[in-house]
Amino acid sequence: MATTLGPKFGKRNRTVQKRFVHRSAKQKTKNTQKSSQLRSESNPDNRDDSGSPLIARPGYKIRPWSSISSHSSGKEKFPQRRSRSTFPTTLPGHIRTPRCLNGSTDDDVQSWSVTELKDDDISSEEEDDGGVDRELLQISQQGDSFSDVGINEAKQILAACQDVGDQPDDFEDRPLSPATRSALEFQSWLEGPQIDSDEYDTDLEDENANVTAEVAQDPTGRLIYQQQCKKLGLVPISYILRNLGERHIRMRYHYLGGPATKPLAAAFRKNTVIEMLDLSDNYLDGEGGAYLANMLRENMFIVQLNVSDNFIRSRGCRAFARMLDTNTTLKTLILQGNHLMDSDAKYLAEALKNNLSLTSLDLSHNEFGERGGIYLAAGLAANEFLIDIDLSWNSICQKGGVAIANALKKNKTLEILDLSWNGLAYNGCLALMRALKENTKLKVLDLSNNHINTKAAQKLGIGIKRNKGLETILLSMNHMNAEGLDYILKAVTINTNIKLLGIEYCLDINISPKIYVKLKELEDSRDIIILHGGVGGYTKARADTTMLALFDRFIVENQMDLEDLFMTFDKDKSGDITLDEMKYGLKDAGIRLTNKQLDVLLDELDADKSGTIEYHELLRGQLLRNKRSKSEPSLPTSDHER
Numbered sequence: 001m002a003t004t005l006g007p008k009f010g011k012r013n014r015t016v017q018k019r020f021v022h023r024s025a026k027q028k029t030k031n032t033q034k035s036s037q038l039r040s041e042s043n044p045d046n047r048d049d050s051g052s053p054l055i056a057r058p059g060y061k062i063r064p065w066s067s068i069s070s071h072s073s074g075k076e077k078f079p080q081r082r083s084r085s086t087f088p089t090t091l092p093g094h095i096r097t098p099r100c101l102n103g104s105t106d107d108d109v110q111s112w113s114v115t116e117l118k119d120d121d122i123s124s125e126e127e128d129d130g131g132v133d134r135e136l137l138q139i140s141q142q143g144d145s146f147s148d149v150g151i152n153e154a155k156q157i158l159a160a161c162q163d164v165g166d167q168p169d170d171f172e173d174r175p176l177s178p179a180t181r182s183a184l185e186f187q188s189w190l191e192g193p194q195i196d197s198d199e200y201d202t203d204l205e206d207e208n209a210n211v212t213a214e215v216a217q218d219p220t221g222r223l224i225y226q227q228q229c230k231k232l233g234l235v236p237i238s239y240i241l242r243n244l245g246e247r248h249i250r251m252r253y254h255y256l257g258g259p260a261t262k263p264l265a266a267a268f269r270k271n272t273v274i275e276m277l278d279l280s281d282n283y284l285d286g287e288g289g290a291y292l293a294n295m296l297r298e299n300m301f302i303v304q305l306n307v308s309d310n311f312i313r314s315r316g317c318r319a320f321a322r323m324l325d326t327n328t329t330l331k332t333l334i335l336q337g338n339h340l341m342d343s344d345a346k347y348l349a350e351a352l353k354n355n356l357s358l359t360s361l362d363l364s365h366n367e368f369g370e371r372g373g374i375y376l377a378a379g380l381a382a383n384e385f386l387i388d389i390d391l392s393w394n395s396i397c398q399k400g401g402v403a404i405a406n407a408l409k410k411n412k413t414l415e416i417l418d419l420s421w422n423g424l425a426y427n428g429c430l431a432l433m434r435a436l437k438e439n440t441k442l443k444v445l446d447l448s449n450n451h452i453n454t455k456a457a458q459k460l461g462i463g464i465k466r467n468k469g470l471e472t473i474l475l476s477m478n479h480m481n482a483e484g485l486d487y488i489l490k491a492v493t494i495n496t497n498i499k500l501l502g503i504e505y506c507l508d509i510n511i512s513p514k515i516y517v518k519l520k521e522l523e524d525s526r527d528i529i530i531l532h533g534g535v536g537g538y539t540k541a542r543a544d545t546t547m548l549a550l551f552d553r554f555i556v557e558n559q560m561d562l563e564d565l566f567m568t569f570d571k572d573k574s575g576d577i578t579l580d581e582m583k584y585g586l587k588d589a590g591i592r593l594t595n596k597q598l599d600v601l602l603d604e605l606d607a608d609k610s611g612t613i614e615y616h617e618l619l620r621g622q623l624l625r626n627k628r629s630k631s632e633p634s635l636p637t638s639d640h641e642r
Contacts, residue, residue: 220244221267228263240264244271248578250278258287265291269298276580278306280334289316289338293323300329304584308336308362317344324351330358332584336390337365345372352379352386360388360587362595364418373400380414381407388416388587390595392446401428408435408442415441418594420448420474429456436463442470443592448502449477457484461491470495471592474502476531482515493522500550502531511535527553547593547601554591559619565589566615576612 218224222244229236237260243249244267256264261284268274284292289312296302310316317340320333340348345368352358368376373396380386396404401424408414429452436442452460457480464473475488485503492498511519516535523530529546555562565588569581577585579602586598593601605613 218270219272221270224270225263225267228266232259232263234260234263236263240267245273247273248276248278248581249274250276250578250580251282252278253281256282256284256288258285258291261288261291265295268292268302269295271299272301274302276304276584277302278580280306280308280310280336282310284310284312284316286311286313286315286319288312290319293319296323296327296330300327303329304332304580305330306332306334308334308338308365310338312338314341314344318347321347321351324348324355324358327355328357332360332587333358334362335366336362340366340368340372342367342369342372342375345375349375349379352376353382355383356385358386361386362390364390364392364394364595366394368394368396368400370395370397370399372396374403376400377403377407380404381410383411384413386411386414388595389414390416390418391422392418392420392596394422397423398425398427402431405431405435408432408439411439412441415592416444416594417442418444418446418596420446420450423451425451426453426456426459429460433459433463436467436470440467440469442467444472444474444594445470446472446474446594446596447478448474452478452480452484454481454484454487458487461487464488464491464498465494467495468497471497472500472502473498474500474531474594475506476502477505480506485515489518489522492528496526498528500529500531500546504531504533506533547597548604550593551591551601551605554586555619558589562586562589562615563619566619570615575614575616577615578612579606582613582615 222241225240225244226236228234237251237254239251239254240249243251256279268277279292282288284307289307289310292305292307293316296305307316312320312335316338317335320335321344324330324333340363348363352361363376368391372394373391376391377400380389391404396419401419401422404417404419405428408417424447428450432445432447447460452475457475457478460475464470473488473492480488480503485506488501488503492501511532511534513535516532519530519532522528529549531546562585565585566577566582569577569585582605583598583602586593591598602613605618
């Protein structure tokens with residue numbers, strides 16, 4: 001067997017060319033005698049011209065090409081060379097070396113080959129070879145000098161020299177050739193000193209290791225944020241640098257843009273402190289939305305994210321939908337005002353089917369139409385964890401409203417549904433009537449500013465009458481006349497679970513003193529608050545005082561739980577919590593109000609507009625007593641006063 005190593009065969013794992021020379025038994029015997037005589041006369045120590053030992057393996061013997069070619073009987077001196085693709089694979093333990101390691105010329109080196117032998121030829125050859133029974137570390141006739149061999153050849157030489165499994169006992173005592181020694185030194189230089197040796201220099205490595213250790217030990221991601229900003233040529237935002245260690249980050253109206261969101265997302269991916277993140281109105285667009293969504297696939301500490309009014313459109317929406325398939329910690333997601341279309345609703349619906357953690361989703365002020373409503377209804381029907389969904393200020397209209405109403409028959413967890421400003425009319429109310437007969441989990445239903453007329457109010461009243469779970473029904477700014485109002489009031493009178501009824505600004509209703517007295521009697525007879533427009537503008541029920549009344553009632557019923565909840569938000573024990581923390585805490589504690597109602601309540605509680613609330617005074621009721629100090633004006637008694 002002969003091997004060649006050069007530009008074509010010098011890489012690792014090259015196949016080896018095998019050449020078989022078929023001879024008669026007489027020719028083999030003659031060749032054996034002549035090869036033995038040549039080696040005994042010219043090379044009695046079985047070494048090459050550079051002094052390196054020649055090794056042969058059992059089953060192979062060393063033969064000079066001249067002895068083979070002299071008895072070829074007129075046949076080709078060398079077998080026909082096979083193509084590279086047909087070479088046999090390298091035999092286990094076979095050693096490949098370059099041709100002229102010591103820079104010798106073709107005339108100075110006698111070429112050798114390894115020829116496969118039969119078992120009966122081995123014993124006869126062992127006597128003539130002086131016991132050499134190892135594979136040859138061979139030198140071929142043509143090739144390049146060692147300087148042209150390259151790194152791969154040097155590695156193969158080292159592997160060949162280190163293959164000592166079949167070496168003779170005195171191999172370690174034999175001197176190495178200059179080429180082999182150079183190869184070993186070159187390989188040692190490539191690998192460098194061992195880590196535990198005295199020559200190992202760690203100045204540069206220790207410096208990099210310290211930087212890496214600092215980044216790994218930084219739970220805020222501040223260092224990563226600075227590095228990414230420097231890499232992208234951006235100026236770090238001072239607010240972010242100051243507040244990356246806070247639980248709540250609220251950075252609005254900074255006009256970040258998509259590229260500037262990338263270092264932020266890298267920092268948030270590492271951050272283990274932030275729980276509430278508000279980046280609304282920063283024009284993140286689709287690129288920035290995708291960065292944040294991909295970050296949330298790894299960050300498992302953020303529970304509330306607000307990216308409203310950021311123009312994330314389809315690209316960002318689809319990224320958030322993919323994130324919801326894997327994220328298991330996010331509870332509140334606000335995508336309000338991001339120009340989402342019907343096609344985006346399809347991806348959100350699939351996310352709702354698979355997500356297991358989201359409890360509140362705000363999709364208001366987008367561009368969903370009837371088809372989008374149908375898609376979202378399919379997601380709601382399969383979802384088992386969502387508690388609050390806001391679909392207000394869209395164009396879901398008739399077919400979309402019917403689909404969502406039908407989804408309520410299957411959904412068993414949704415408690416707050418906001419369908420205001422969506423153009424629902426008779427067909428939607430008819431479907432809601434049927435759904436309310438079966439659904440007992442829904443507590444808040446907002447149908448304000450739709451197309452609910454007297455006929456639609458009649459159907460809706462039937463559903464309210466037979467429902468056993470609804471607590472709040474809002475029908476403000478719908479075109480109902482006195483007859484339609486009467487249907488709703490009869491249903492509310494029968495259903496004693498209703499705690500809040502909103503019928504203000506219904507354009508076709510002119511509340512007379514008689515109707516007003518009827519509403520007051522209903523409020524006095526049971527625990528219910530009715531929002532209405534008053535008599536000619538007088539005695540109007542204000543939304544802020546109404547929300548305060550509802551909140552006061554909720555505090556009385558859940559004071560102990562609220563105190564524990566607010567104390568968990570107050571990490572610095574200052575007695576103050578932010579409005580967002582208050583809103584999230586109230587929802588988590590079980591208050592059932594829409595997002596708009598909660599905003600009205602929190603705005604009223606934050607009297608100094610500082611963005612924080614002293615919850616100790618709130619729990620004691622002092623703050624509420626101060627807010628409700630103004631009494632409701634009395635009913636005018638005369639026509640002149642009216």
